[in-house]
Amino acid sequence: MGNSVRYRSFLYLFFALWGLLLLRLVKIQILDHKQYLKQAEKNYIKPLRVPPLRGKILDRKGRVLADWKPIFRISVLGEKTTKEGLTELSGLLHVDIDPDTIIGKPGYIRIKDGASLEEVISVEEREDRFPWIVVSTVPTRRYLYGGPFFHLLGYTGEVGPSDLKRNPEFKPGDIIGKSGVEKKYEEVLSGKPGYRFYSVDATGKIIETDPRPPIPPVKGRDIVLTVDRDLQLYADSLFREYRRGVAVALDPRNGDILLFYSKPYVDPNVLSMGISQEEWKKLVERKDNPLLDRCIAGLYPPGSIFKLVTGAIALDLHLVNPQDRPVTCNGAYRMGNRIWRCWLPSGHGALDFYHAIEQSCDVYFYYLGQKIGLARFLKCVRNFGLQEKLGIDLPGEKGGFIPDMPWYEERYGKGRVPEGLVLNLAIGQGEILLTPLDLAFLTALIAMDSTATPHVLKVDKKSLSWHRAPVEREVLEHIRRGMYLVVNGEKGTGRSAQIEGIDVAGKTGTAQNPHGKEHALFAAYAPYRDPKIAIVVIVENAGHGGSYAAPIAGKLIERYLKDAEK
Amino acid sequence: MQKSEIRAFIIIPFTLLAMGLVELSSISQFYFERQLAWAFFSASVFALFSLVPLKFWKAFGIPIYLISILFLALALMMGGPGPRRWLQFGSTRFQPSELAKLGYILIAARILSNRRKSQIALLLQLGLLALIPFLLTIAEPDLATSVTFLWIYFFLLYLFDISPFYLAFLVMPPLAVITSFSPILFLILFVGALLHSRYIKAGLAYTVSLLTLILLLGFSTPLIWKKALKPYQRERVIAFLAPEKYRTGSGWQILQARIALGSGGFGGKGYGRGTQKGLSFLPAAHTDFIFSSFGEEFGFAGSLLVFLLFGGLIYATLRSSFRMRDRFRRALGFGIGAYFTYHFLANVGTNLGFFPVAGVPLPFMTYGGSHLTVEAALLGLLIRALKEESSSYRILE
Numbered sequence: 001m002g003n004s005v006r007y008r009s010f011l012y013l014f015f016a017l018w019g020l021l022l023l024r025l026v027k028i029q030i031l032d033h034k035q036y037l038k039q040a041e042k043n044y045i046k047p048l049r050v051p052p053l054r055g056k057i058l059d060r061k062g063r064v065l066a067d068w069k070p071i072f073r074i075s076v077l078g079e080k081t082t083k084e085g086l087t088e089l090s091g092l093l094h095v096d097i098d099p100d101t102i103i104g105k106p107g108y109i110r111i112k113d114g115a116s117l118e119e120v121i122s123v124e125e126r127e128d129r130f131p132w133i134v135v136s137t138v139p140t141r142r143y144l145y146g147g148p149f150f151h152l153l154g155y156t157g158e159v160g161p162s163d164l165k166r167n168p169e170f171k172p173g174d175i176i177g178k179s180g181v182e183k184k185y186e187e188v189l190s191g192k193p194g195y196r197f198y199s200v201d202a203t204g205k206i207i208e209t210d211p212r213p214p215i216p217p218v219k220g221r222d223i224v225l226t227v228d229r230d231l232q233l234y235a236d237s238l239f240r241e242y243r244r245g246v247a248v249a250l251d252p253r254n255g256d257i258l259l260f261y262s263k264p265y266v267d268p269n270v271l272s273m274g275i276s277q278e279e280w281k282k283l284v285e286r287k288d289n290p291l292l293d294r295c296i297a298g299l300y301p302p303g304s305i306f307k308l309v310t311g312a313i314a315l316d317l318h319l320v321n322p323q324d325r326p327v328t329c330n331g332a333y334r335m336g337n338r339i340w341r342c343w344l345p346s347g348h349g350a351l352d353f354y355h356a357i358e359q360s361c362d363v364y365f366y367y368l369g370q371k372i373g374l375a376r377f378l379k380c381v382r383n384f385g386l387q388e389k390l391g392i393d394l395p396g397e398k399g400g401f402i403p404d405m406p407w408y409e410e411r412y413g414k415g416r417v418p419e420g421l422v423l424n425l426a427i428g429q430g431e432i433l434l435t436p437l438d439l440a441f442l443t444a445l446i447a448m449d450s451t452a453t454p455h456v457l458k459v460d461k462k463s464l465s466w467h468r469a470p471v472e473r474e475v476l477e478h479i480r481r482g483m484y485l486v487v488n489g490e491k492g493t494g495r496s497a498q499i500e501g502i503d504v505a506g507k508t509g510t511a512q513n514p515h516g517k518e519h520a521l522f523a524a525y526a527p528y529r530d531p532k533i534a535i536v537v538i539v540e541n542a543g544h545g546g547s548y549a550a551p552i553a554g555k556l557i558e559r560y561l562k563d564a565e566k
Numbered sequence: 567m568q569k570s571e572i573r574a575f576i577i578i579p580f581t582l583l584a585m586g587l588v589e590l591s592s593i594s595q596f597y598f599e600r601q602l603a604w605a606f607f608s609a610s611v612f613a614l615f616s617l618v619p620l621k622f623w624k625a626f627g628i629p630i631y632l633i634s635i636l637f638l639a640l641a642l643m644m645g646g647p648g649p650r651r652w653l654q655f656g657s658t659r660f661q662p663s664e665l666a667k668l669g670y671i672l673i674a675a676r677i678l679s680n681r682r683k684s685q686i687a688l689l690l691q692l693g694l695l696a697l698i699p700f701l702l703t704i705a706e707p708d709l710a711t712s713v714t715f716l717w718i719y720f721f722l723l724y725l726f727d728i729s730p731f732y733l734a735f736l737v738m739p740p741l742a743v744i745t746s747f748s749p750i751l752f753l754i755l756f757v758g759a760l761l762h763s764r765y766i767k768a769g770l771a772y773t774v775s776l777l778t779l780i781l782l783l784g785f786s787t788p789l790i791w792k793k794a795l796k797p798y799q800r801e802r803v804i805a806f807l808a809p810e811k812y813r814t815g816s817g818w819q820i821l822q823a824r825i826a827l828g829s830g831g832f833g834g835k836g837y838g839r840g841t842q843k844g845l846s847f848l849p850a851a852h853t854d855f856i857f858s859s860f861g862e863e864f865g866f867a868g869s870l871l872v873f874l875l876f877g878g879l880i881y882a883t884l885r886s887s888f889r890m891r892d893r894f895r896r897a898l899g900f901g902i903g904a905y906f907t908y909h910f911l912a913n914v915g916t917n918l919g920f921f922p923v924a925g926v927p928l929p930f931m932t933y934g935g936s937h938l939t940v941e942a943a944l945l946g947l948l949i950r951a952l953k954e955e956s957s958s959y960r961i962l963e
Contacts, residue, residue: 003725003727004888006724006725006727007725007884007888010721010724010725010884011881011884011885014880014884014907014911015877015881017911018873018876018877018910018911021873021911021914021915021918021920022870022873024918024919024920025827025861025866025869025870025873025918026866028824028827028828028918029827029828029830029831029832029861029865029866029869030831030832030866032828033828033829033830033831033832035828036824036825036827036828036829037828037829037831039825039828039829040825040826040828040829040841040842106841164596165595165596165599168594168596168597
């Protein structure tokens with residue numbers, strides 16, 4: 001047994017202190033209760049959250065794409081509101097107010113952003129009817145160029161229930177990035193809200209402003225993107241006569257995204273001011289899907305652009321000599337007892353590798369496909385890694401769809417997968433689907449042998465991660481020669497992309513589309529011997545890639561390279 | 567075996583935990599859900615500590631202590647500006663100082679269980695082991711947490727019969743620091759030290775060195791106060807002395823905590839009806855001031871229940887520890903008792919305005935996973951100790 005004197009004295013000491021605290025508790029909670037209650041009621045200080053300035057978003061040359069403008073915000077002190085008051089207010093401000101979500105709720109609740117001067121005056125004139133109201137001036141997001149930048153920049157909006165759950169720093173009514181750059185770089189851009197304090201009386205009327213010193217908001221940080229404002233706007237003007245399409249360009253030397261354009265789009269200024277649920281539903285249900293970022297989430301059959309991959313695989317496996325003419329195209333190709341047609345019914349005759357790319361001869365690539373074989377073809381295609389997301393710094397990216405043998409076996413049964421499937425895949429039709437970003441990345445890879453992960457935030461070169469093409473270097477040189485001929489050769493399918501004074505290399509594509517006219521595709525890079533830009537243009541439901549997508553790509557390349565010279 | 571005590575160690579903490587969760591759900595659904603997840607985790611920690619034999623924990627105390635010291639040092643090194651109290655693991659933060667409390671109690675109990683050690687050896691070994699986490703936490707800076715180690719250290723020595731000859735050296739210098747601002751209190755301390763030396767019939771060397779130490783600290787403290795303390799630390803102490811004059815910062819919180827409690831009255835405002843929590847009044851309603859926000863909504867009746875539950879828990883801990891024959895188990899129990907007494911007194915004392923804003927959790931109730939997990943471990947150890955004690959007791963009889 002231990003020393004009972006020490007034990008007892010410790011116990012007594014503790015309970016003496018315990019009792020002392022208890023006495024104090026009695027004094028505070030029972031004896032002085034009335035005084036403290038009065039203090040709690042009289043001294044009603046209410047905090048009003050002050051939104052911070054969101055960081056600006058700048059283009060690669062420091063030109064502003066998104067900043068802010070002041071608007072009127074009207075907030076009410078929930079616990080003091082009345083049903084009649086709110087109904088009247090709802091009429092004056094032309095907003096729907098659900099009284100159940102406001103009456104009795106503690107603290108200030110935002111009910112309208114962007115009230116007009118007339119509305120503010122009409123409310124302030126009736127001050128005695130709504131003593132619990134506060135009008136404040138707050139900054140809101142402004143997108144200087146609206147729609148064309150929607151898919152890149154995204155938009156801002158009020159935090160949703162899931163964000164509130166995820167982060168206790170968020171409070172209802174806070175504005176956060178909802179998509180695009182705004183969402184991805186929310187933490188950098190957002191800054192920190194501050195507070196102002198108001199003493200209010202029993203009706204909620206403000207009797208003293210700043211009884212406590214306000215906590216000033218902290219401004220968010222500006223960010224600089226890799227895109228070029230003028231190129232983006234120019235793309236929008238080139239797409240004027242088309243309803244749906246994509247243009248993505250990047251710098252193959254470092255993965256900088258130069259152009260990130262997806263049509264149709266909506267005006268982020270409108271979305272950021274908040275739209276009704278009905279309008280939102282309409283947007284979501286629109287057939288042309290303006291909320292879909294086609295650049296990174298639109299999946300397209302790559303069409304003949306994929307012949308570049310087929311060709312690279314065949315050369316890498318040494319199945320064909322690029323100078324040889326292994327097959328003669330008379331407009332069709334026979335395998336077993338089936339016939340596959342070339343897009344040119346009269347046939348191309350016997351072509352070498354470069355001219356097969358130049359004229360996009362289907363028969364030549366049917367032949368290569370057959371030599372590679374389905375299983376090997378799928379394996380080699382997957383080596384390019386396009387089935388994974390590339391990891392661009394934007395939310396919502398999709399990986400390409402590249403099936404593997406088990407996927408086919410599930411559909412056809414083991415050992416029953418028709419070998420002829422490879423012929424369709426070899427010319428870019430069939431099951432394989434890629435995003436425009438995948439195609440631009442592929443083009444950059446061919447142009448440079450290796451390239452960096454595409455990104456929209458301007459970053460230090462050291463922090464880039466690099467990818468190599470999974471084929472030998474000289475293989476890519478053969479591909480590039482073919483691409484040169486596509487634009488510059490006598491019978492090239494992409495001659496409409498030619499530019500005065502700049503050598504462009506490219507590849508046309510026409511993707512079959514079960515829902516209507518074919519999609520026109522064109523992938524290119526330039527200058528041929530010193531690549532500075534890789535670009536993909538897709539015009540949905542337009543027709544042949546050479547006729548519709550290639551001229552747009554040519555003009556964009558020209559604009560970018562001429563601007564860069566300045 | 568004392569069934570009633572075992573029950574006390576399960577029912578009382580569980581009730582406190584439930585009360586804390588109720589108040590957290592009133593403050594924010596977010597805190598409530600996270601704390602509920604921590605409660606389930608802590609329950610499994612409790613089971614682990616109560617099922618594994620104590621001799622294992624006796625050995626395992628050393629690695630726990632060492633790891634916690636390592637983590638404390640890591641938190642200090644990795645943190646940016648501002649307090650460096652946490653280590654980030656994925657989405658959860660962990661406070662290594664809480665683990666250090668468990669480590670210190672285990673390692674101290676192991677050393678105390680060796681009955682052949684001299685008093686001076688115990689004093690120095692336990693002192694050194696307390697000093698390391700003390701210094702690492704005070705550097706974070708987290709004064710209130712760092713004092714935990716000294717508190718446990720001192721009361722373990724006190725309960726384990728260390729001679730007043732040494733204890734005076736432990737107690738008097740801190741008292742000299744505290745009383746240095748009041749000449750009268752300082753004089754009383756000085757005379758008290760003198761009388762103590764006479765009473766224990768100490769030699770001249772002992773008396774002179776004790777008195778010199780007291781004088782030295784008494785005169786240097788006001789200098790340090792002005793020169794070495796950070797402004798916010800000074801502000802906290804000043805605000806504590808006159809909260810009404812300092813309506814912002816820590817004084818503001820103390821005043822608002824009192825208004826919260828006082829306006830609650832006898833019966834409280836009712837669940838979810840507290841008006842003091844929230845930014846303008848009690849920013850730390852879910853952590854340091856959960857007692858006040860609970861008291862606001864559930865009144866004196868609710869606060870009294872908290873007092874009674876903690877009184878019962880601490881009484882049961884100390885009494886059952888005192889009855890243990892095995893030195894390791896007794897030291898363990900007393901260490902745990904010291905932990906609960908300090909946390910209760912420091913936290914509730916702060917809520918009632920006795921101390922500057924301290925920052926120690928109220929066991930089982932405050933939001934936070936680190937302290938809850940450690941408290942579950944401590945309870946598990948206590949239950950295990952009781953079980954092993956009663957079975958060995960039976961064999962002896």
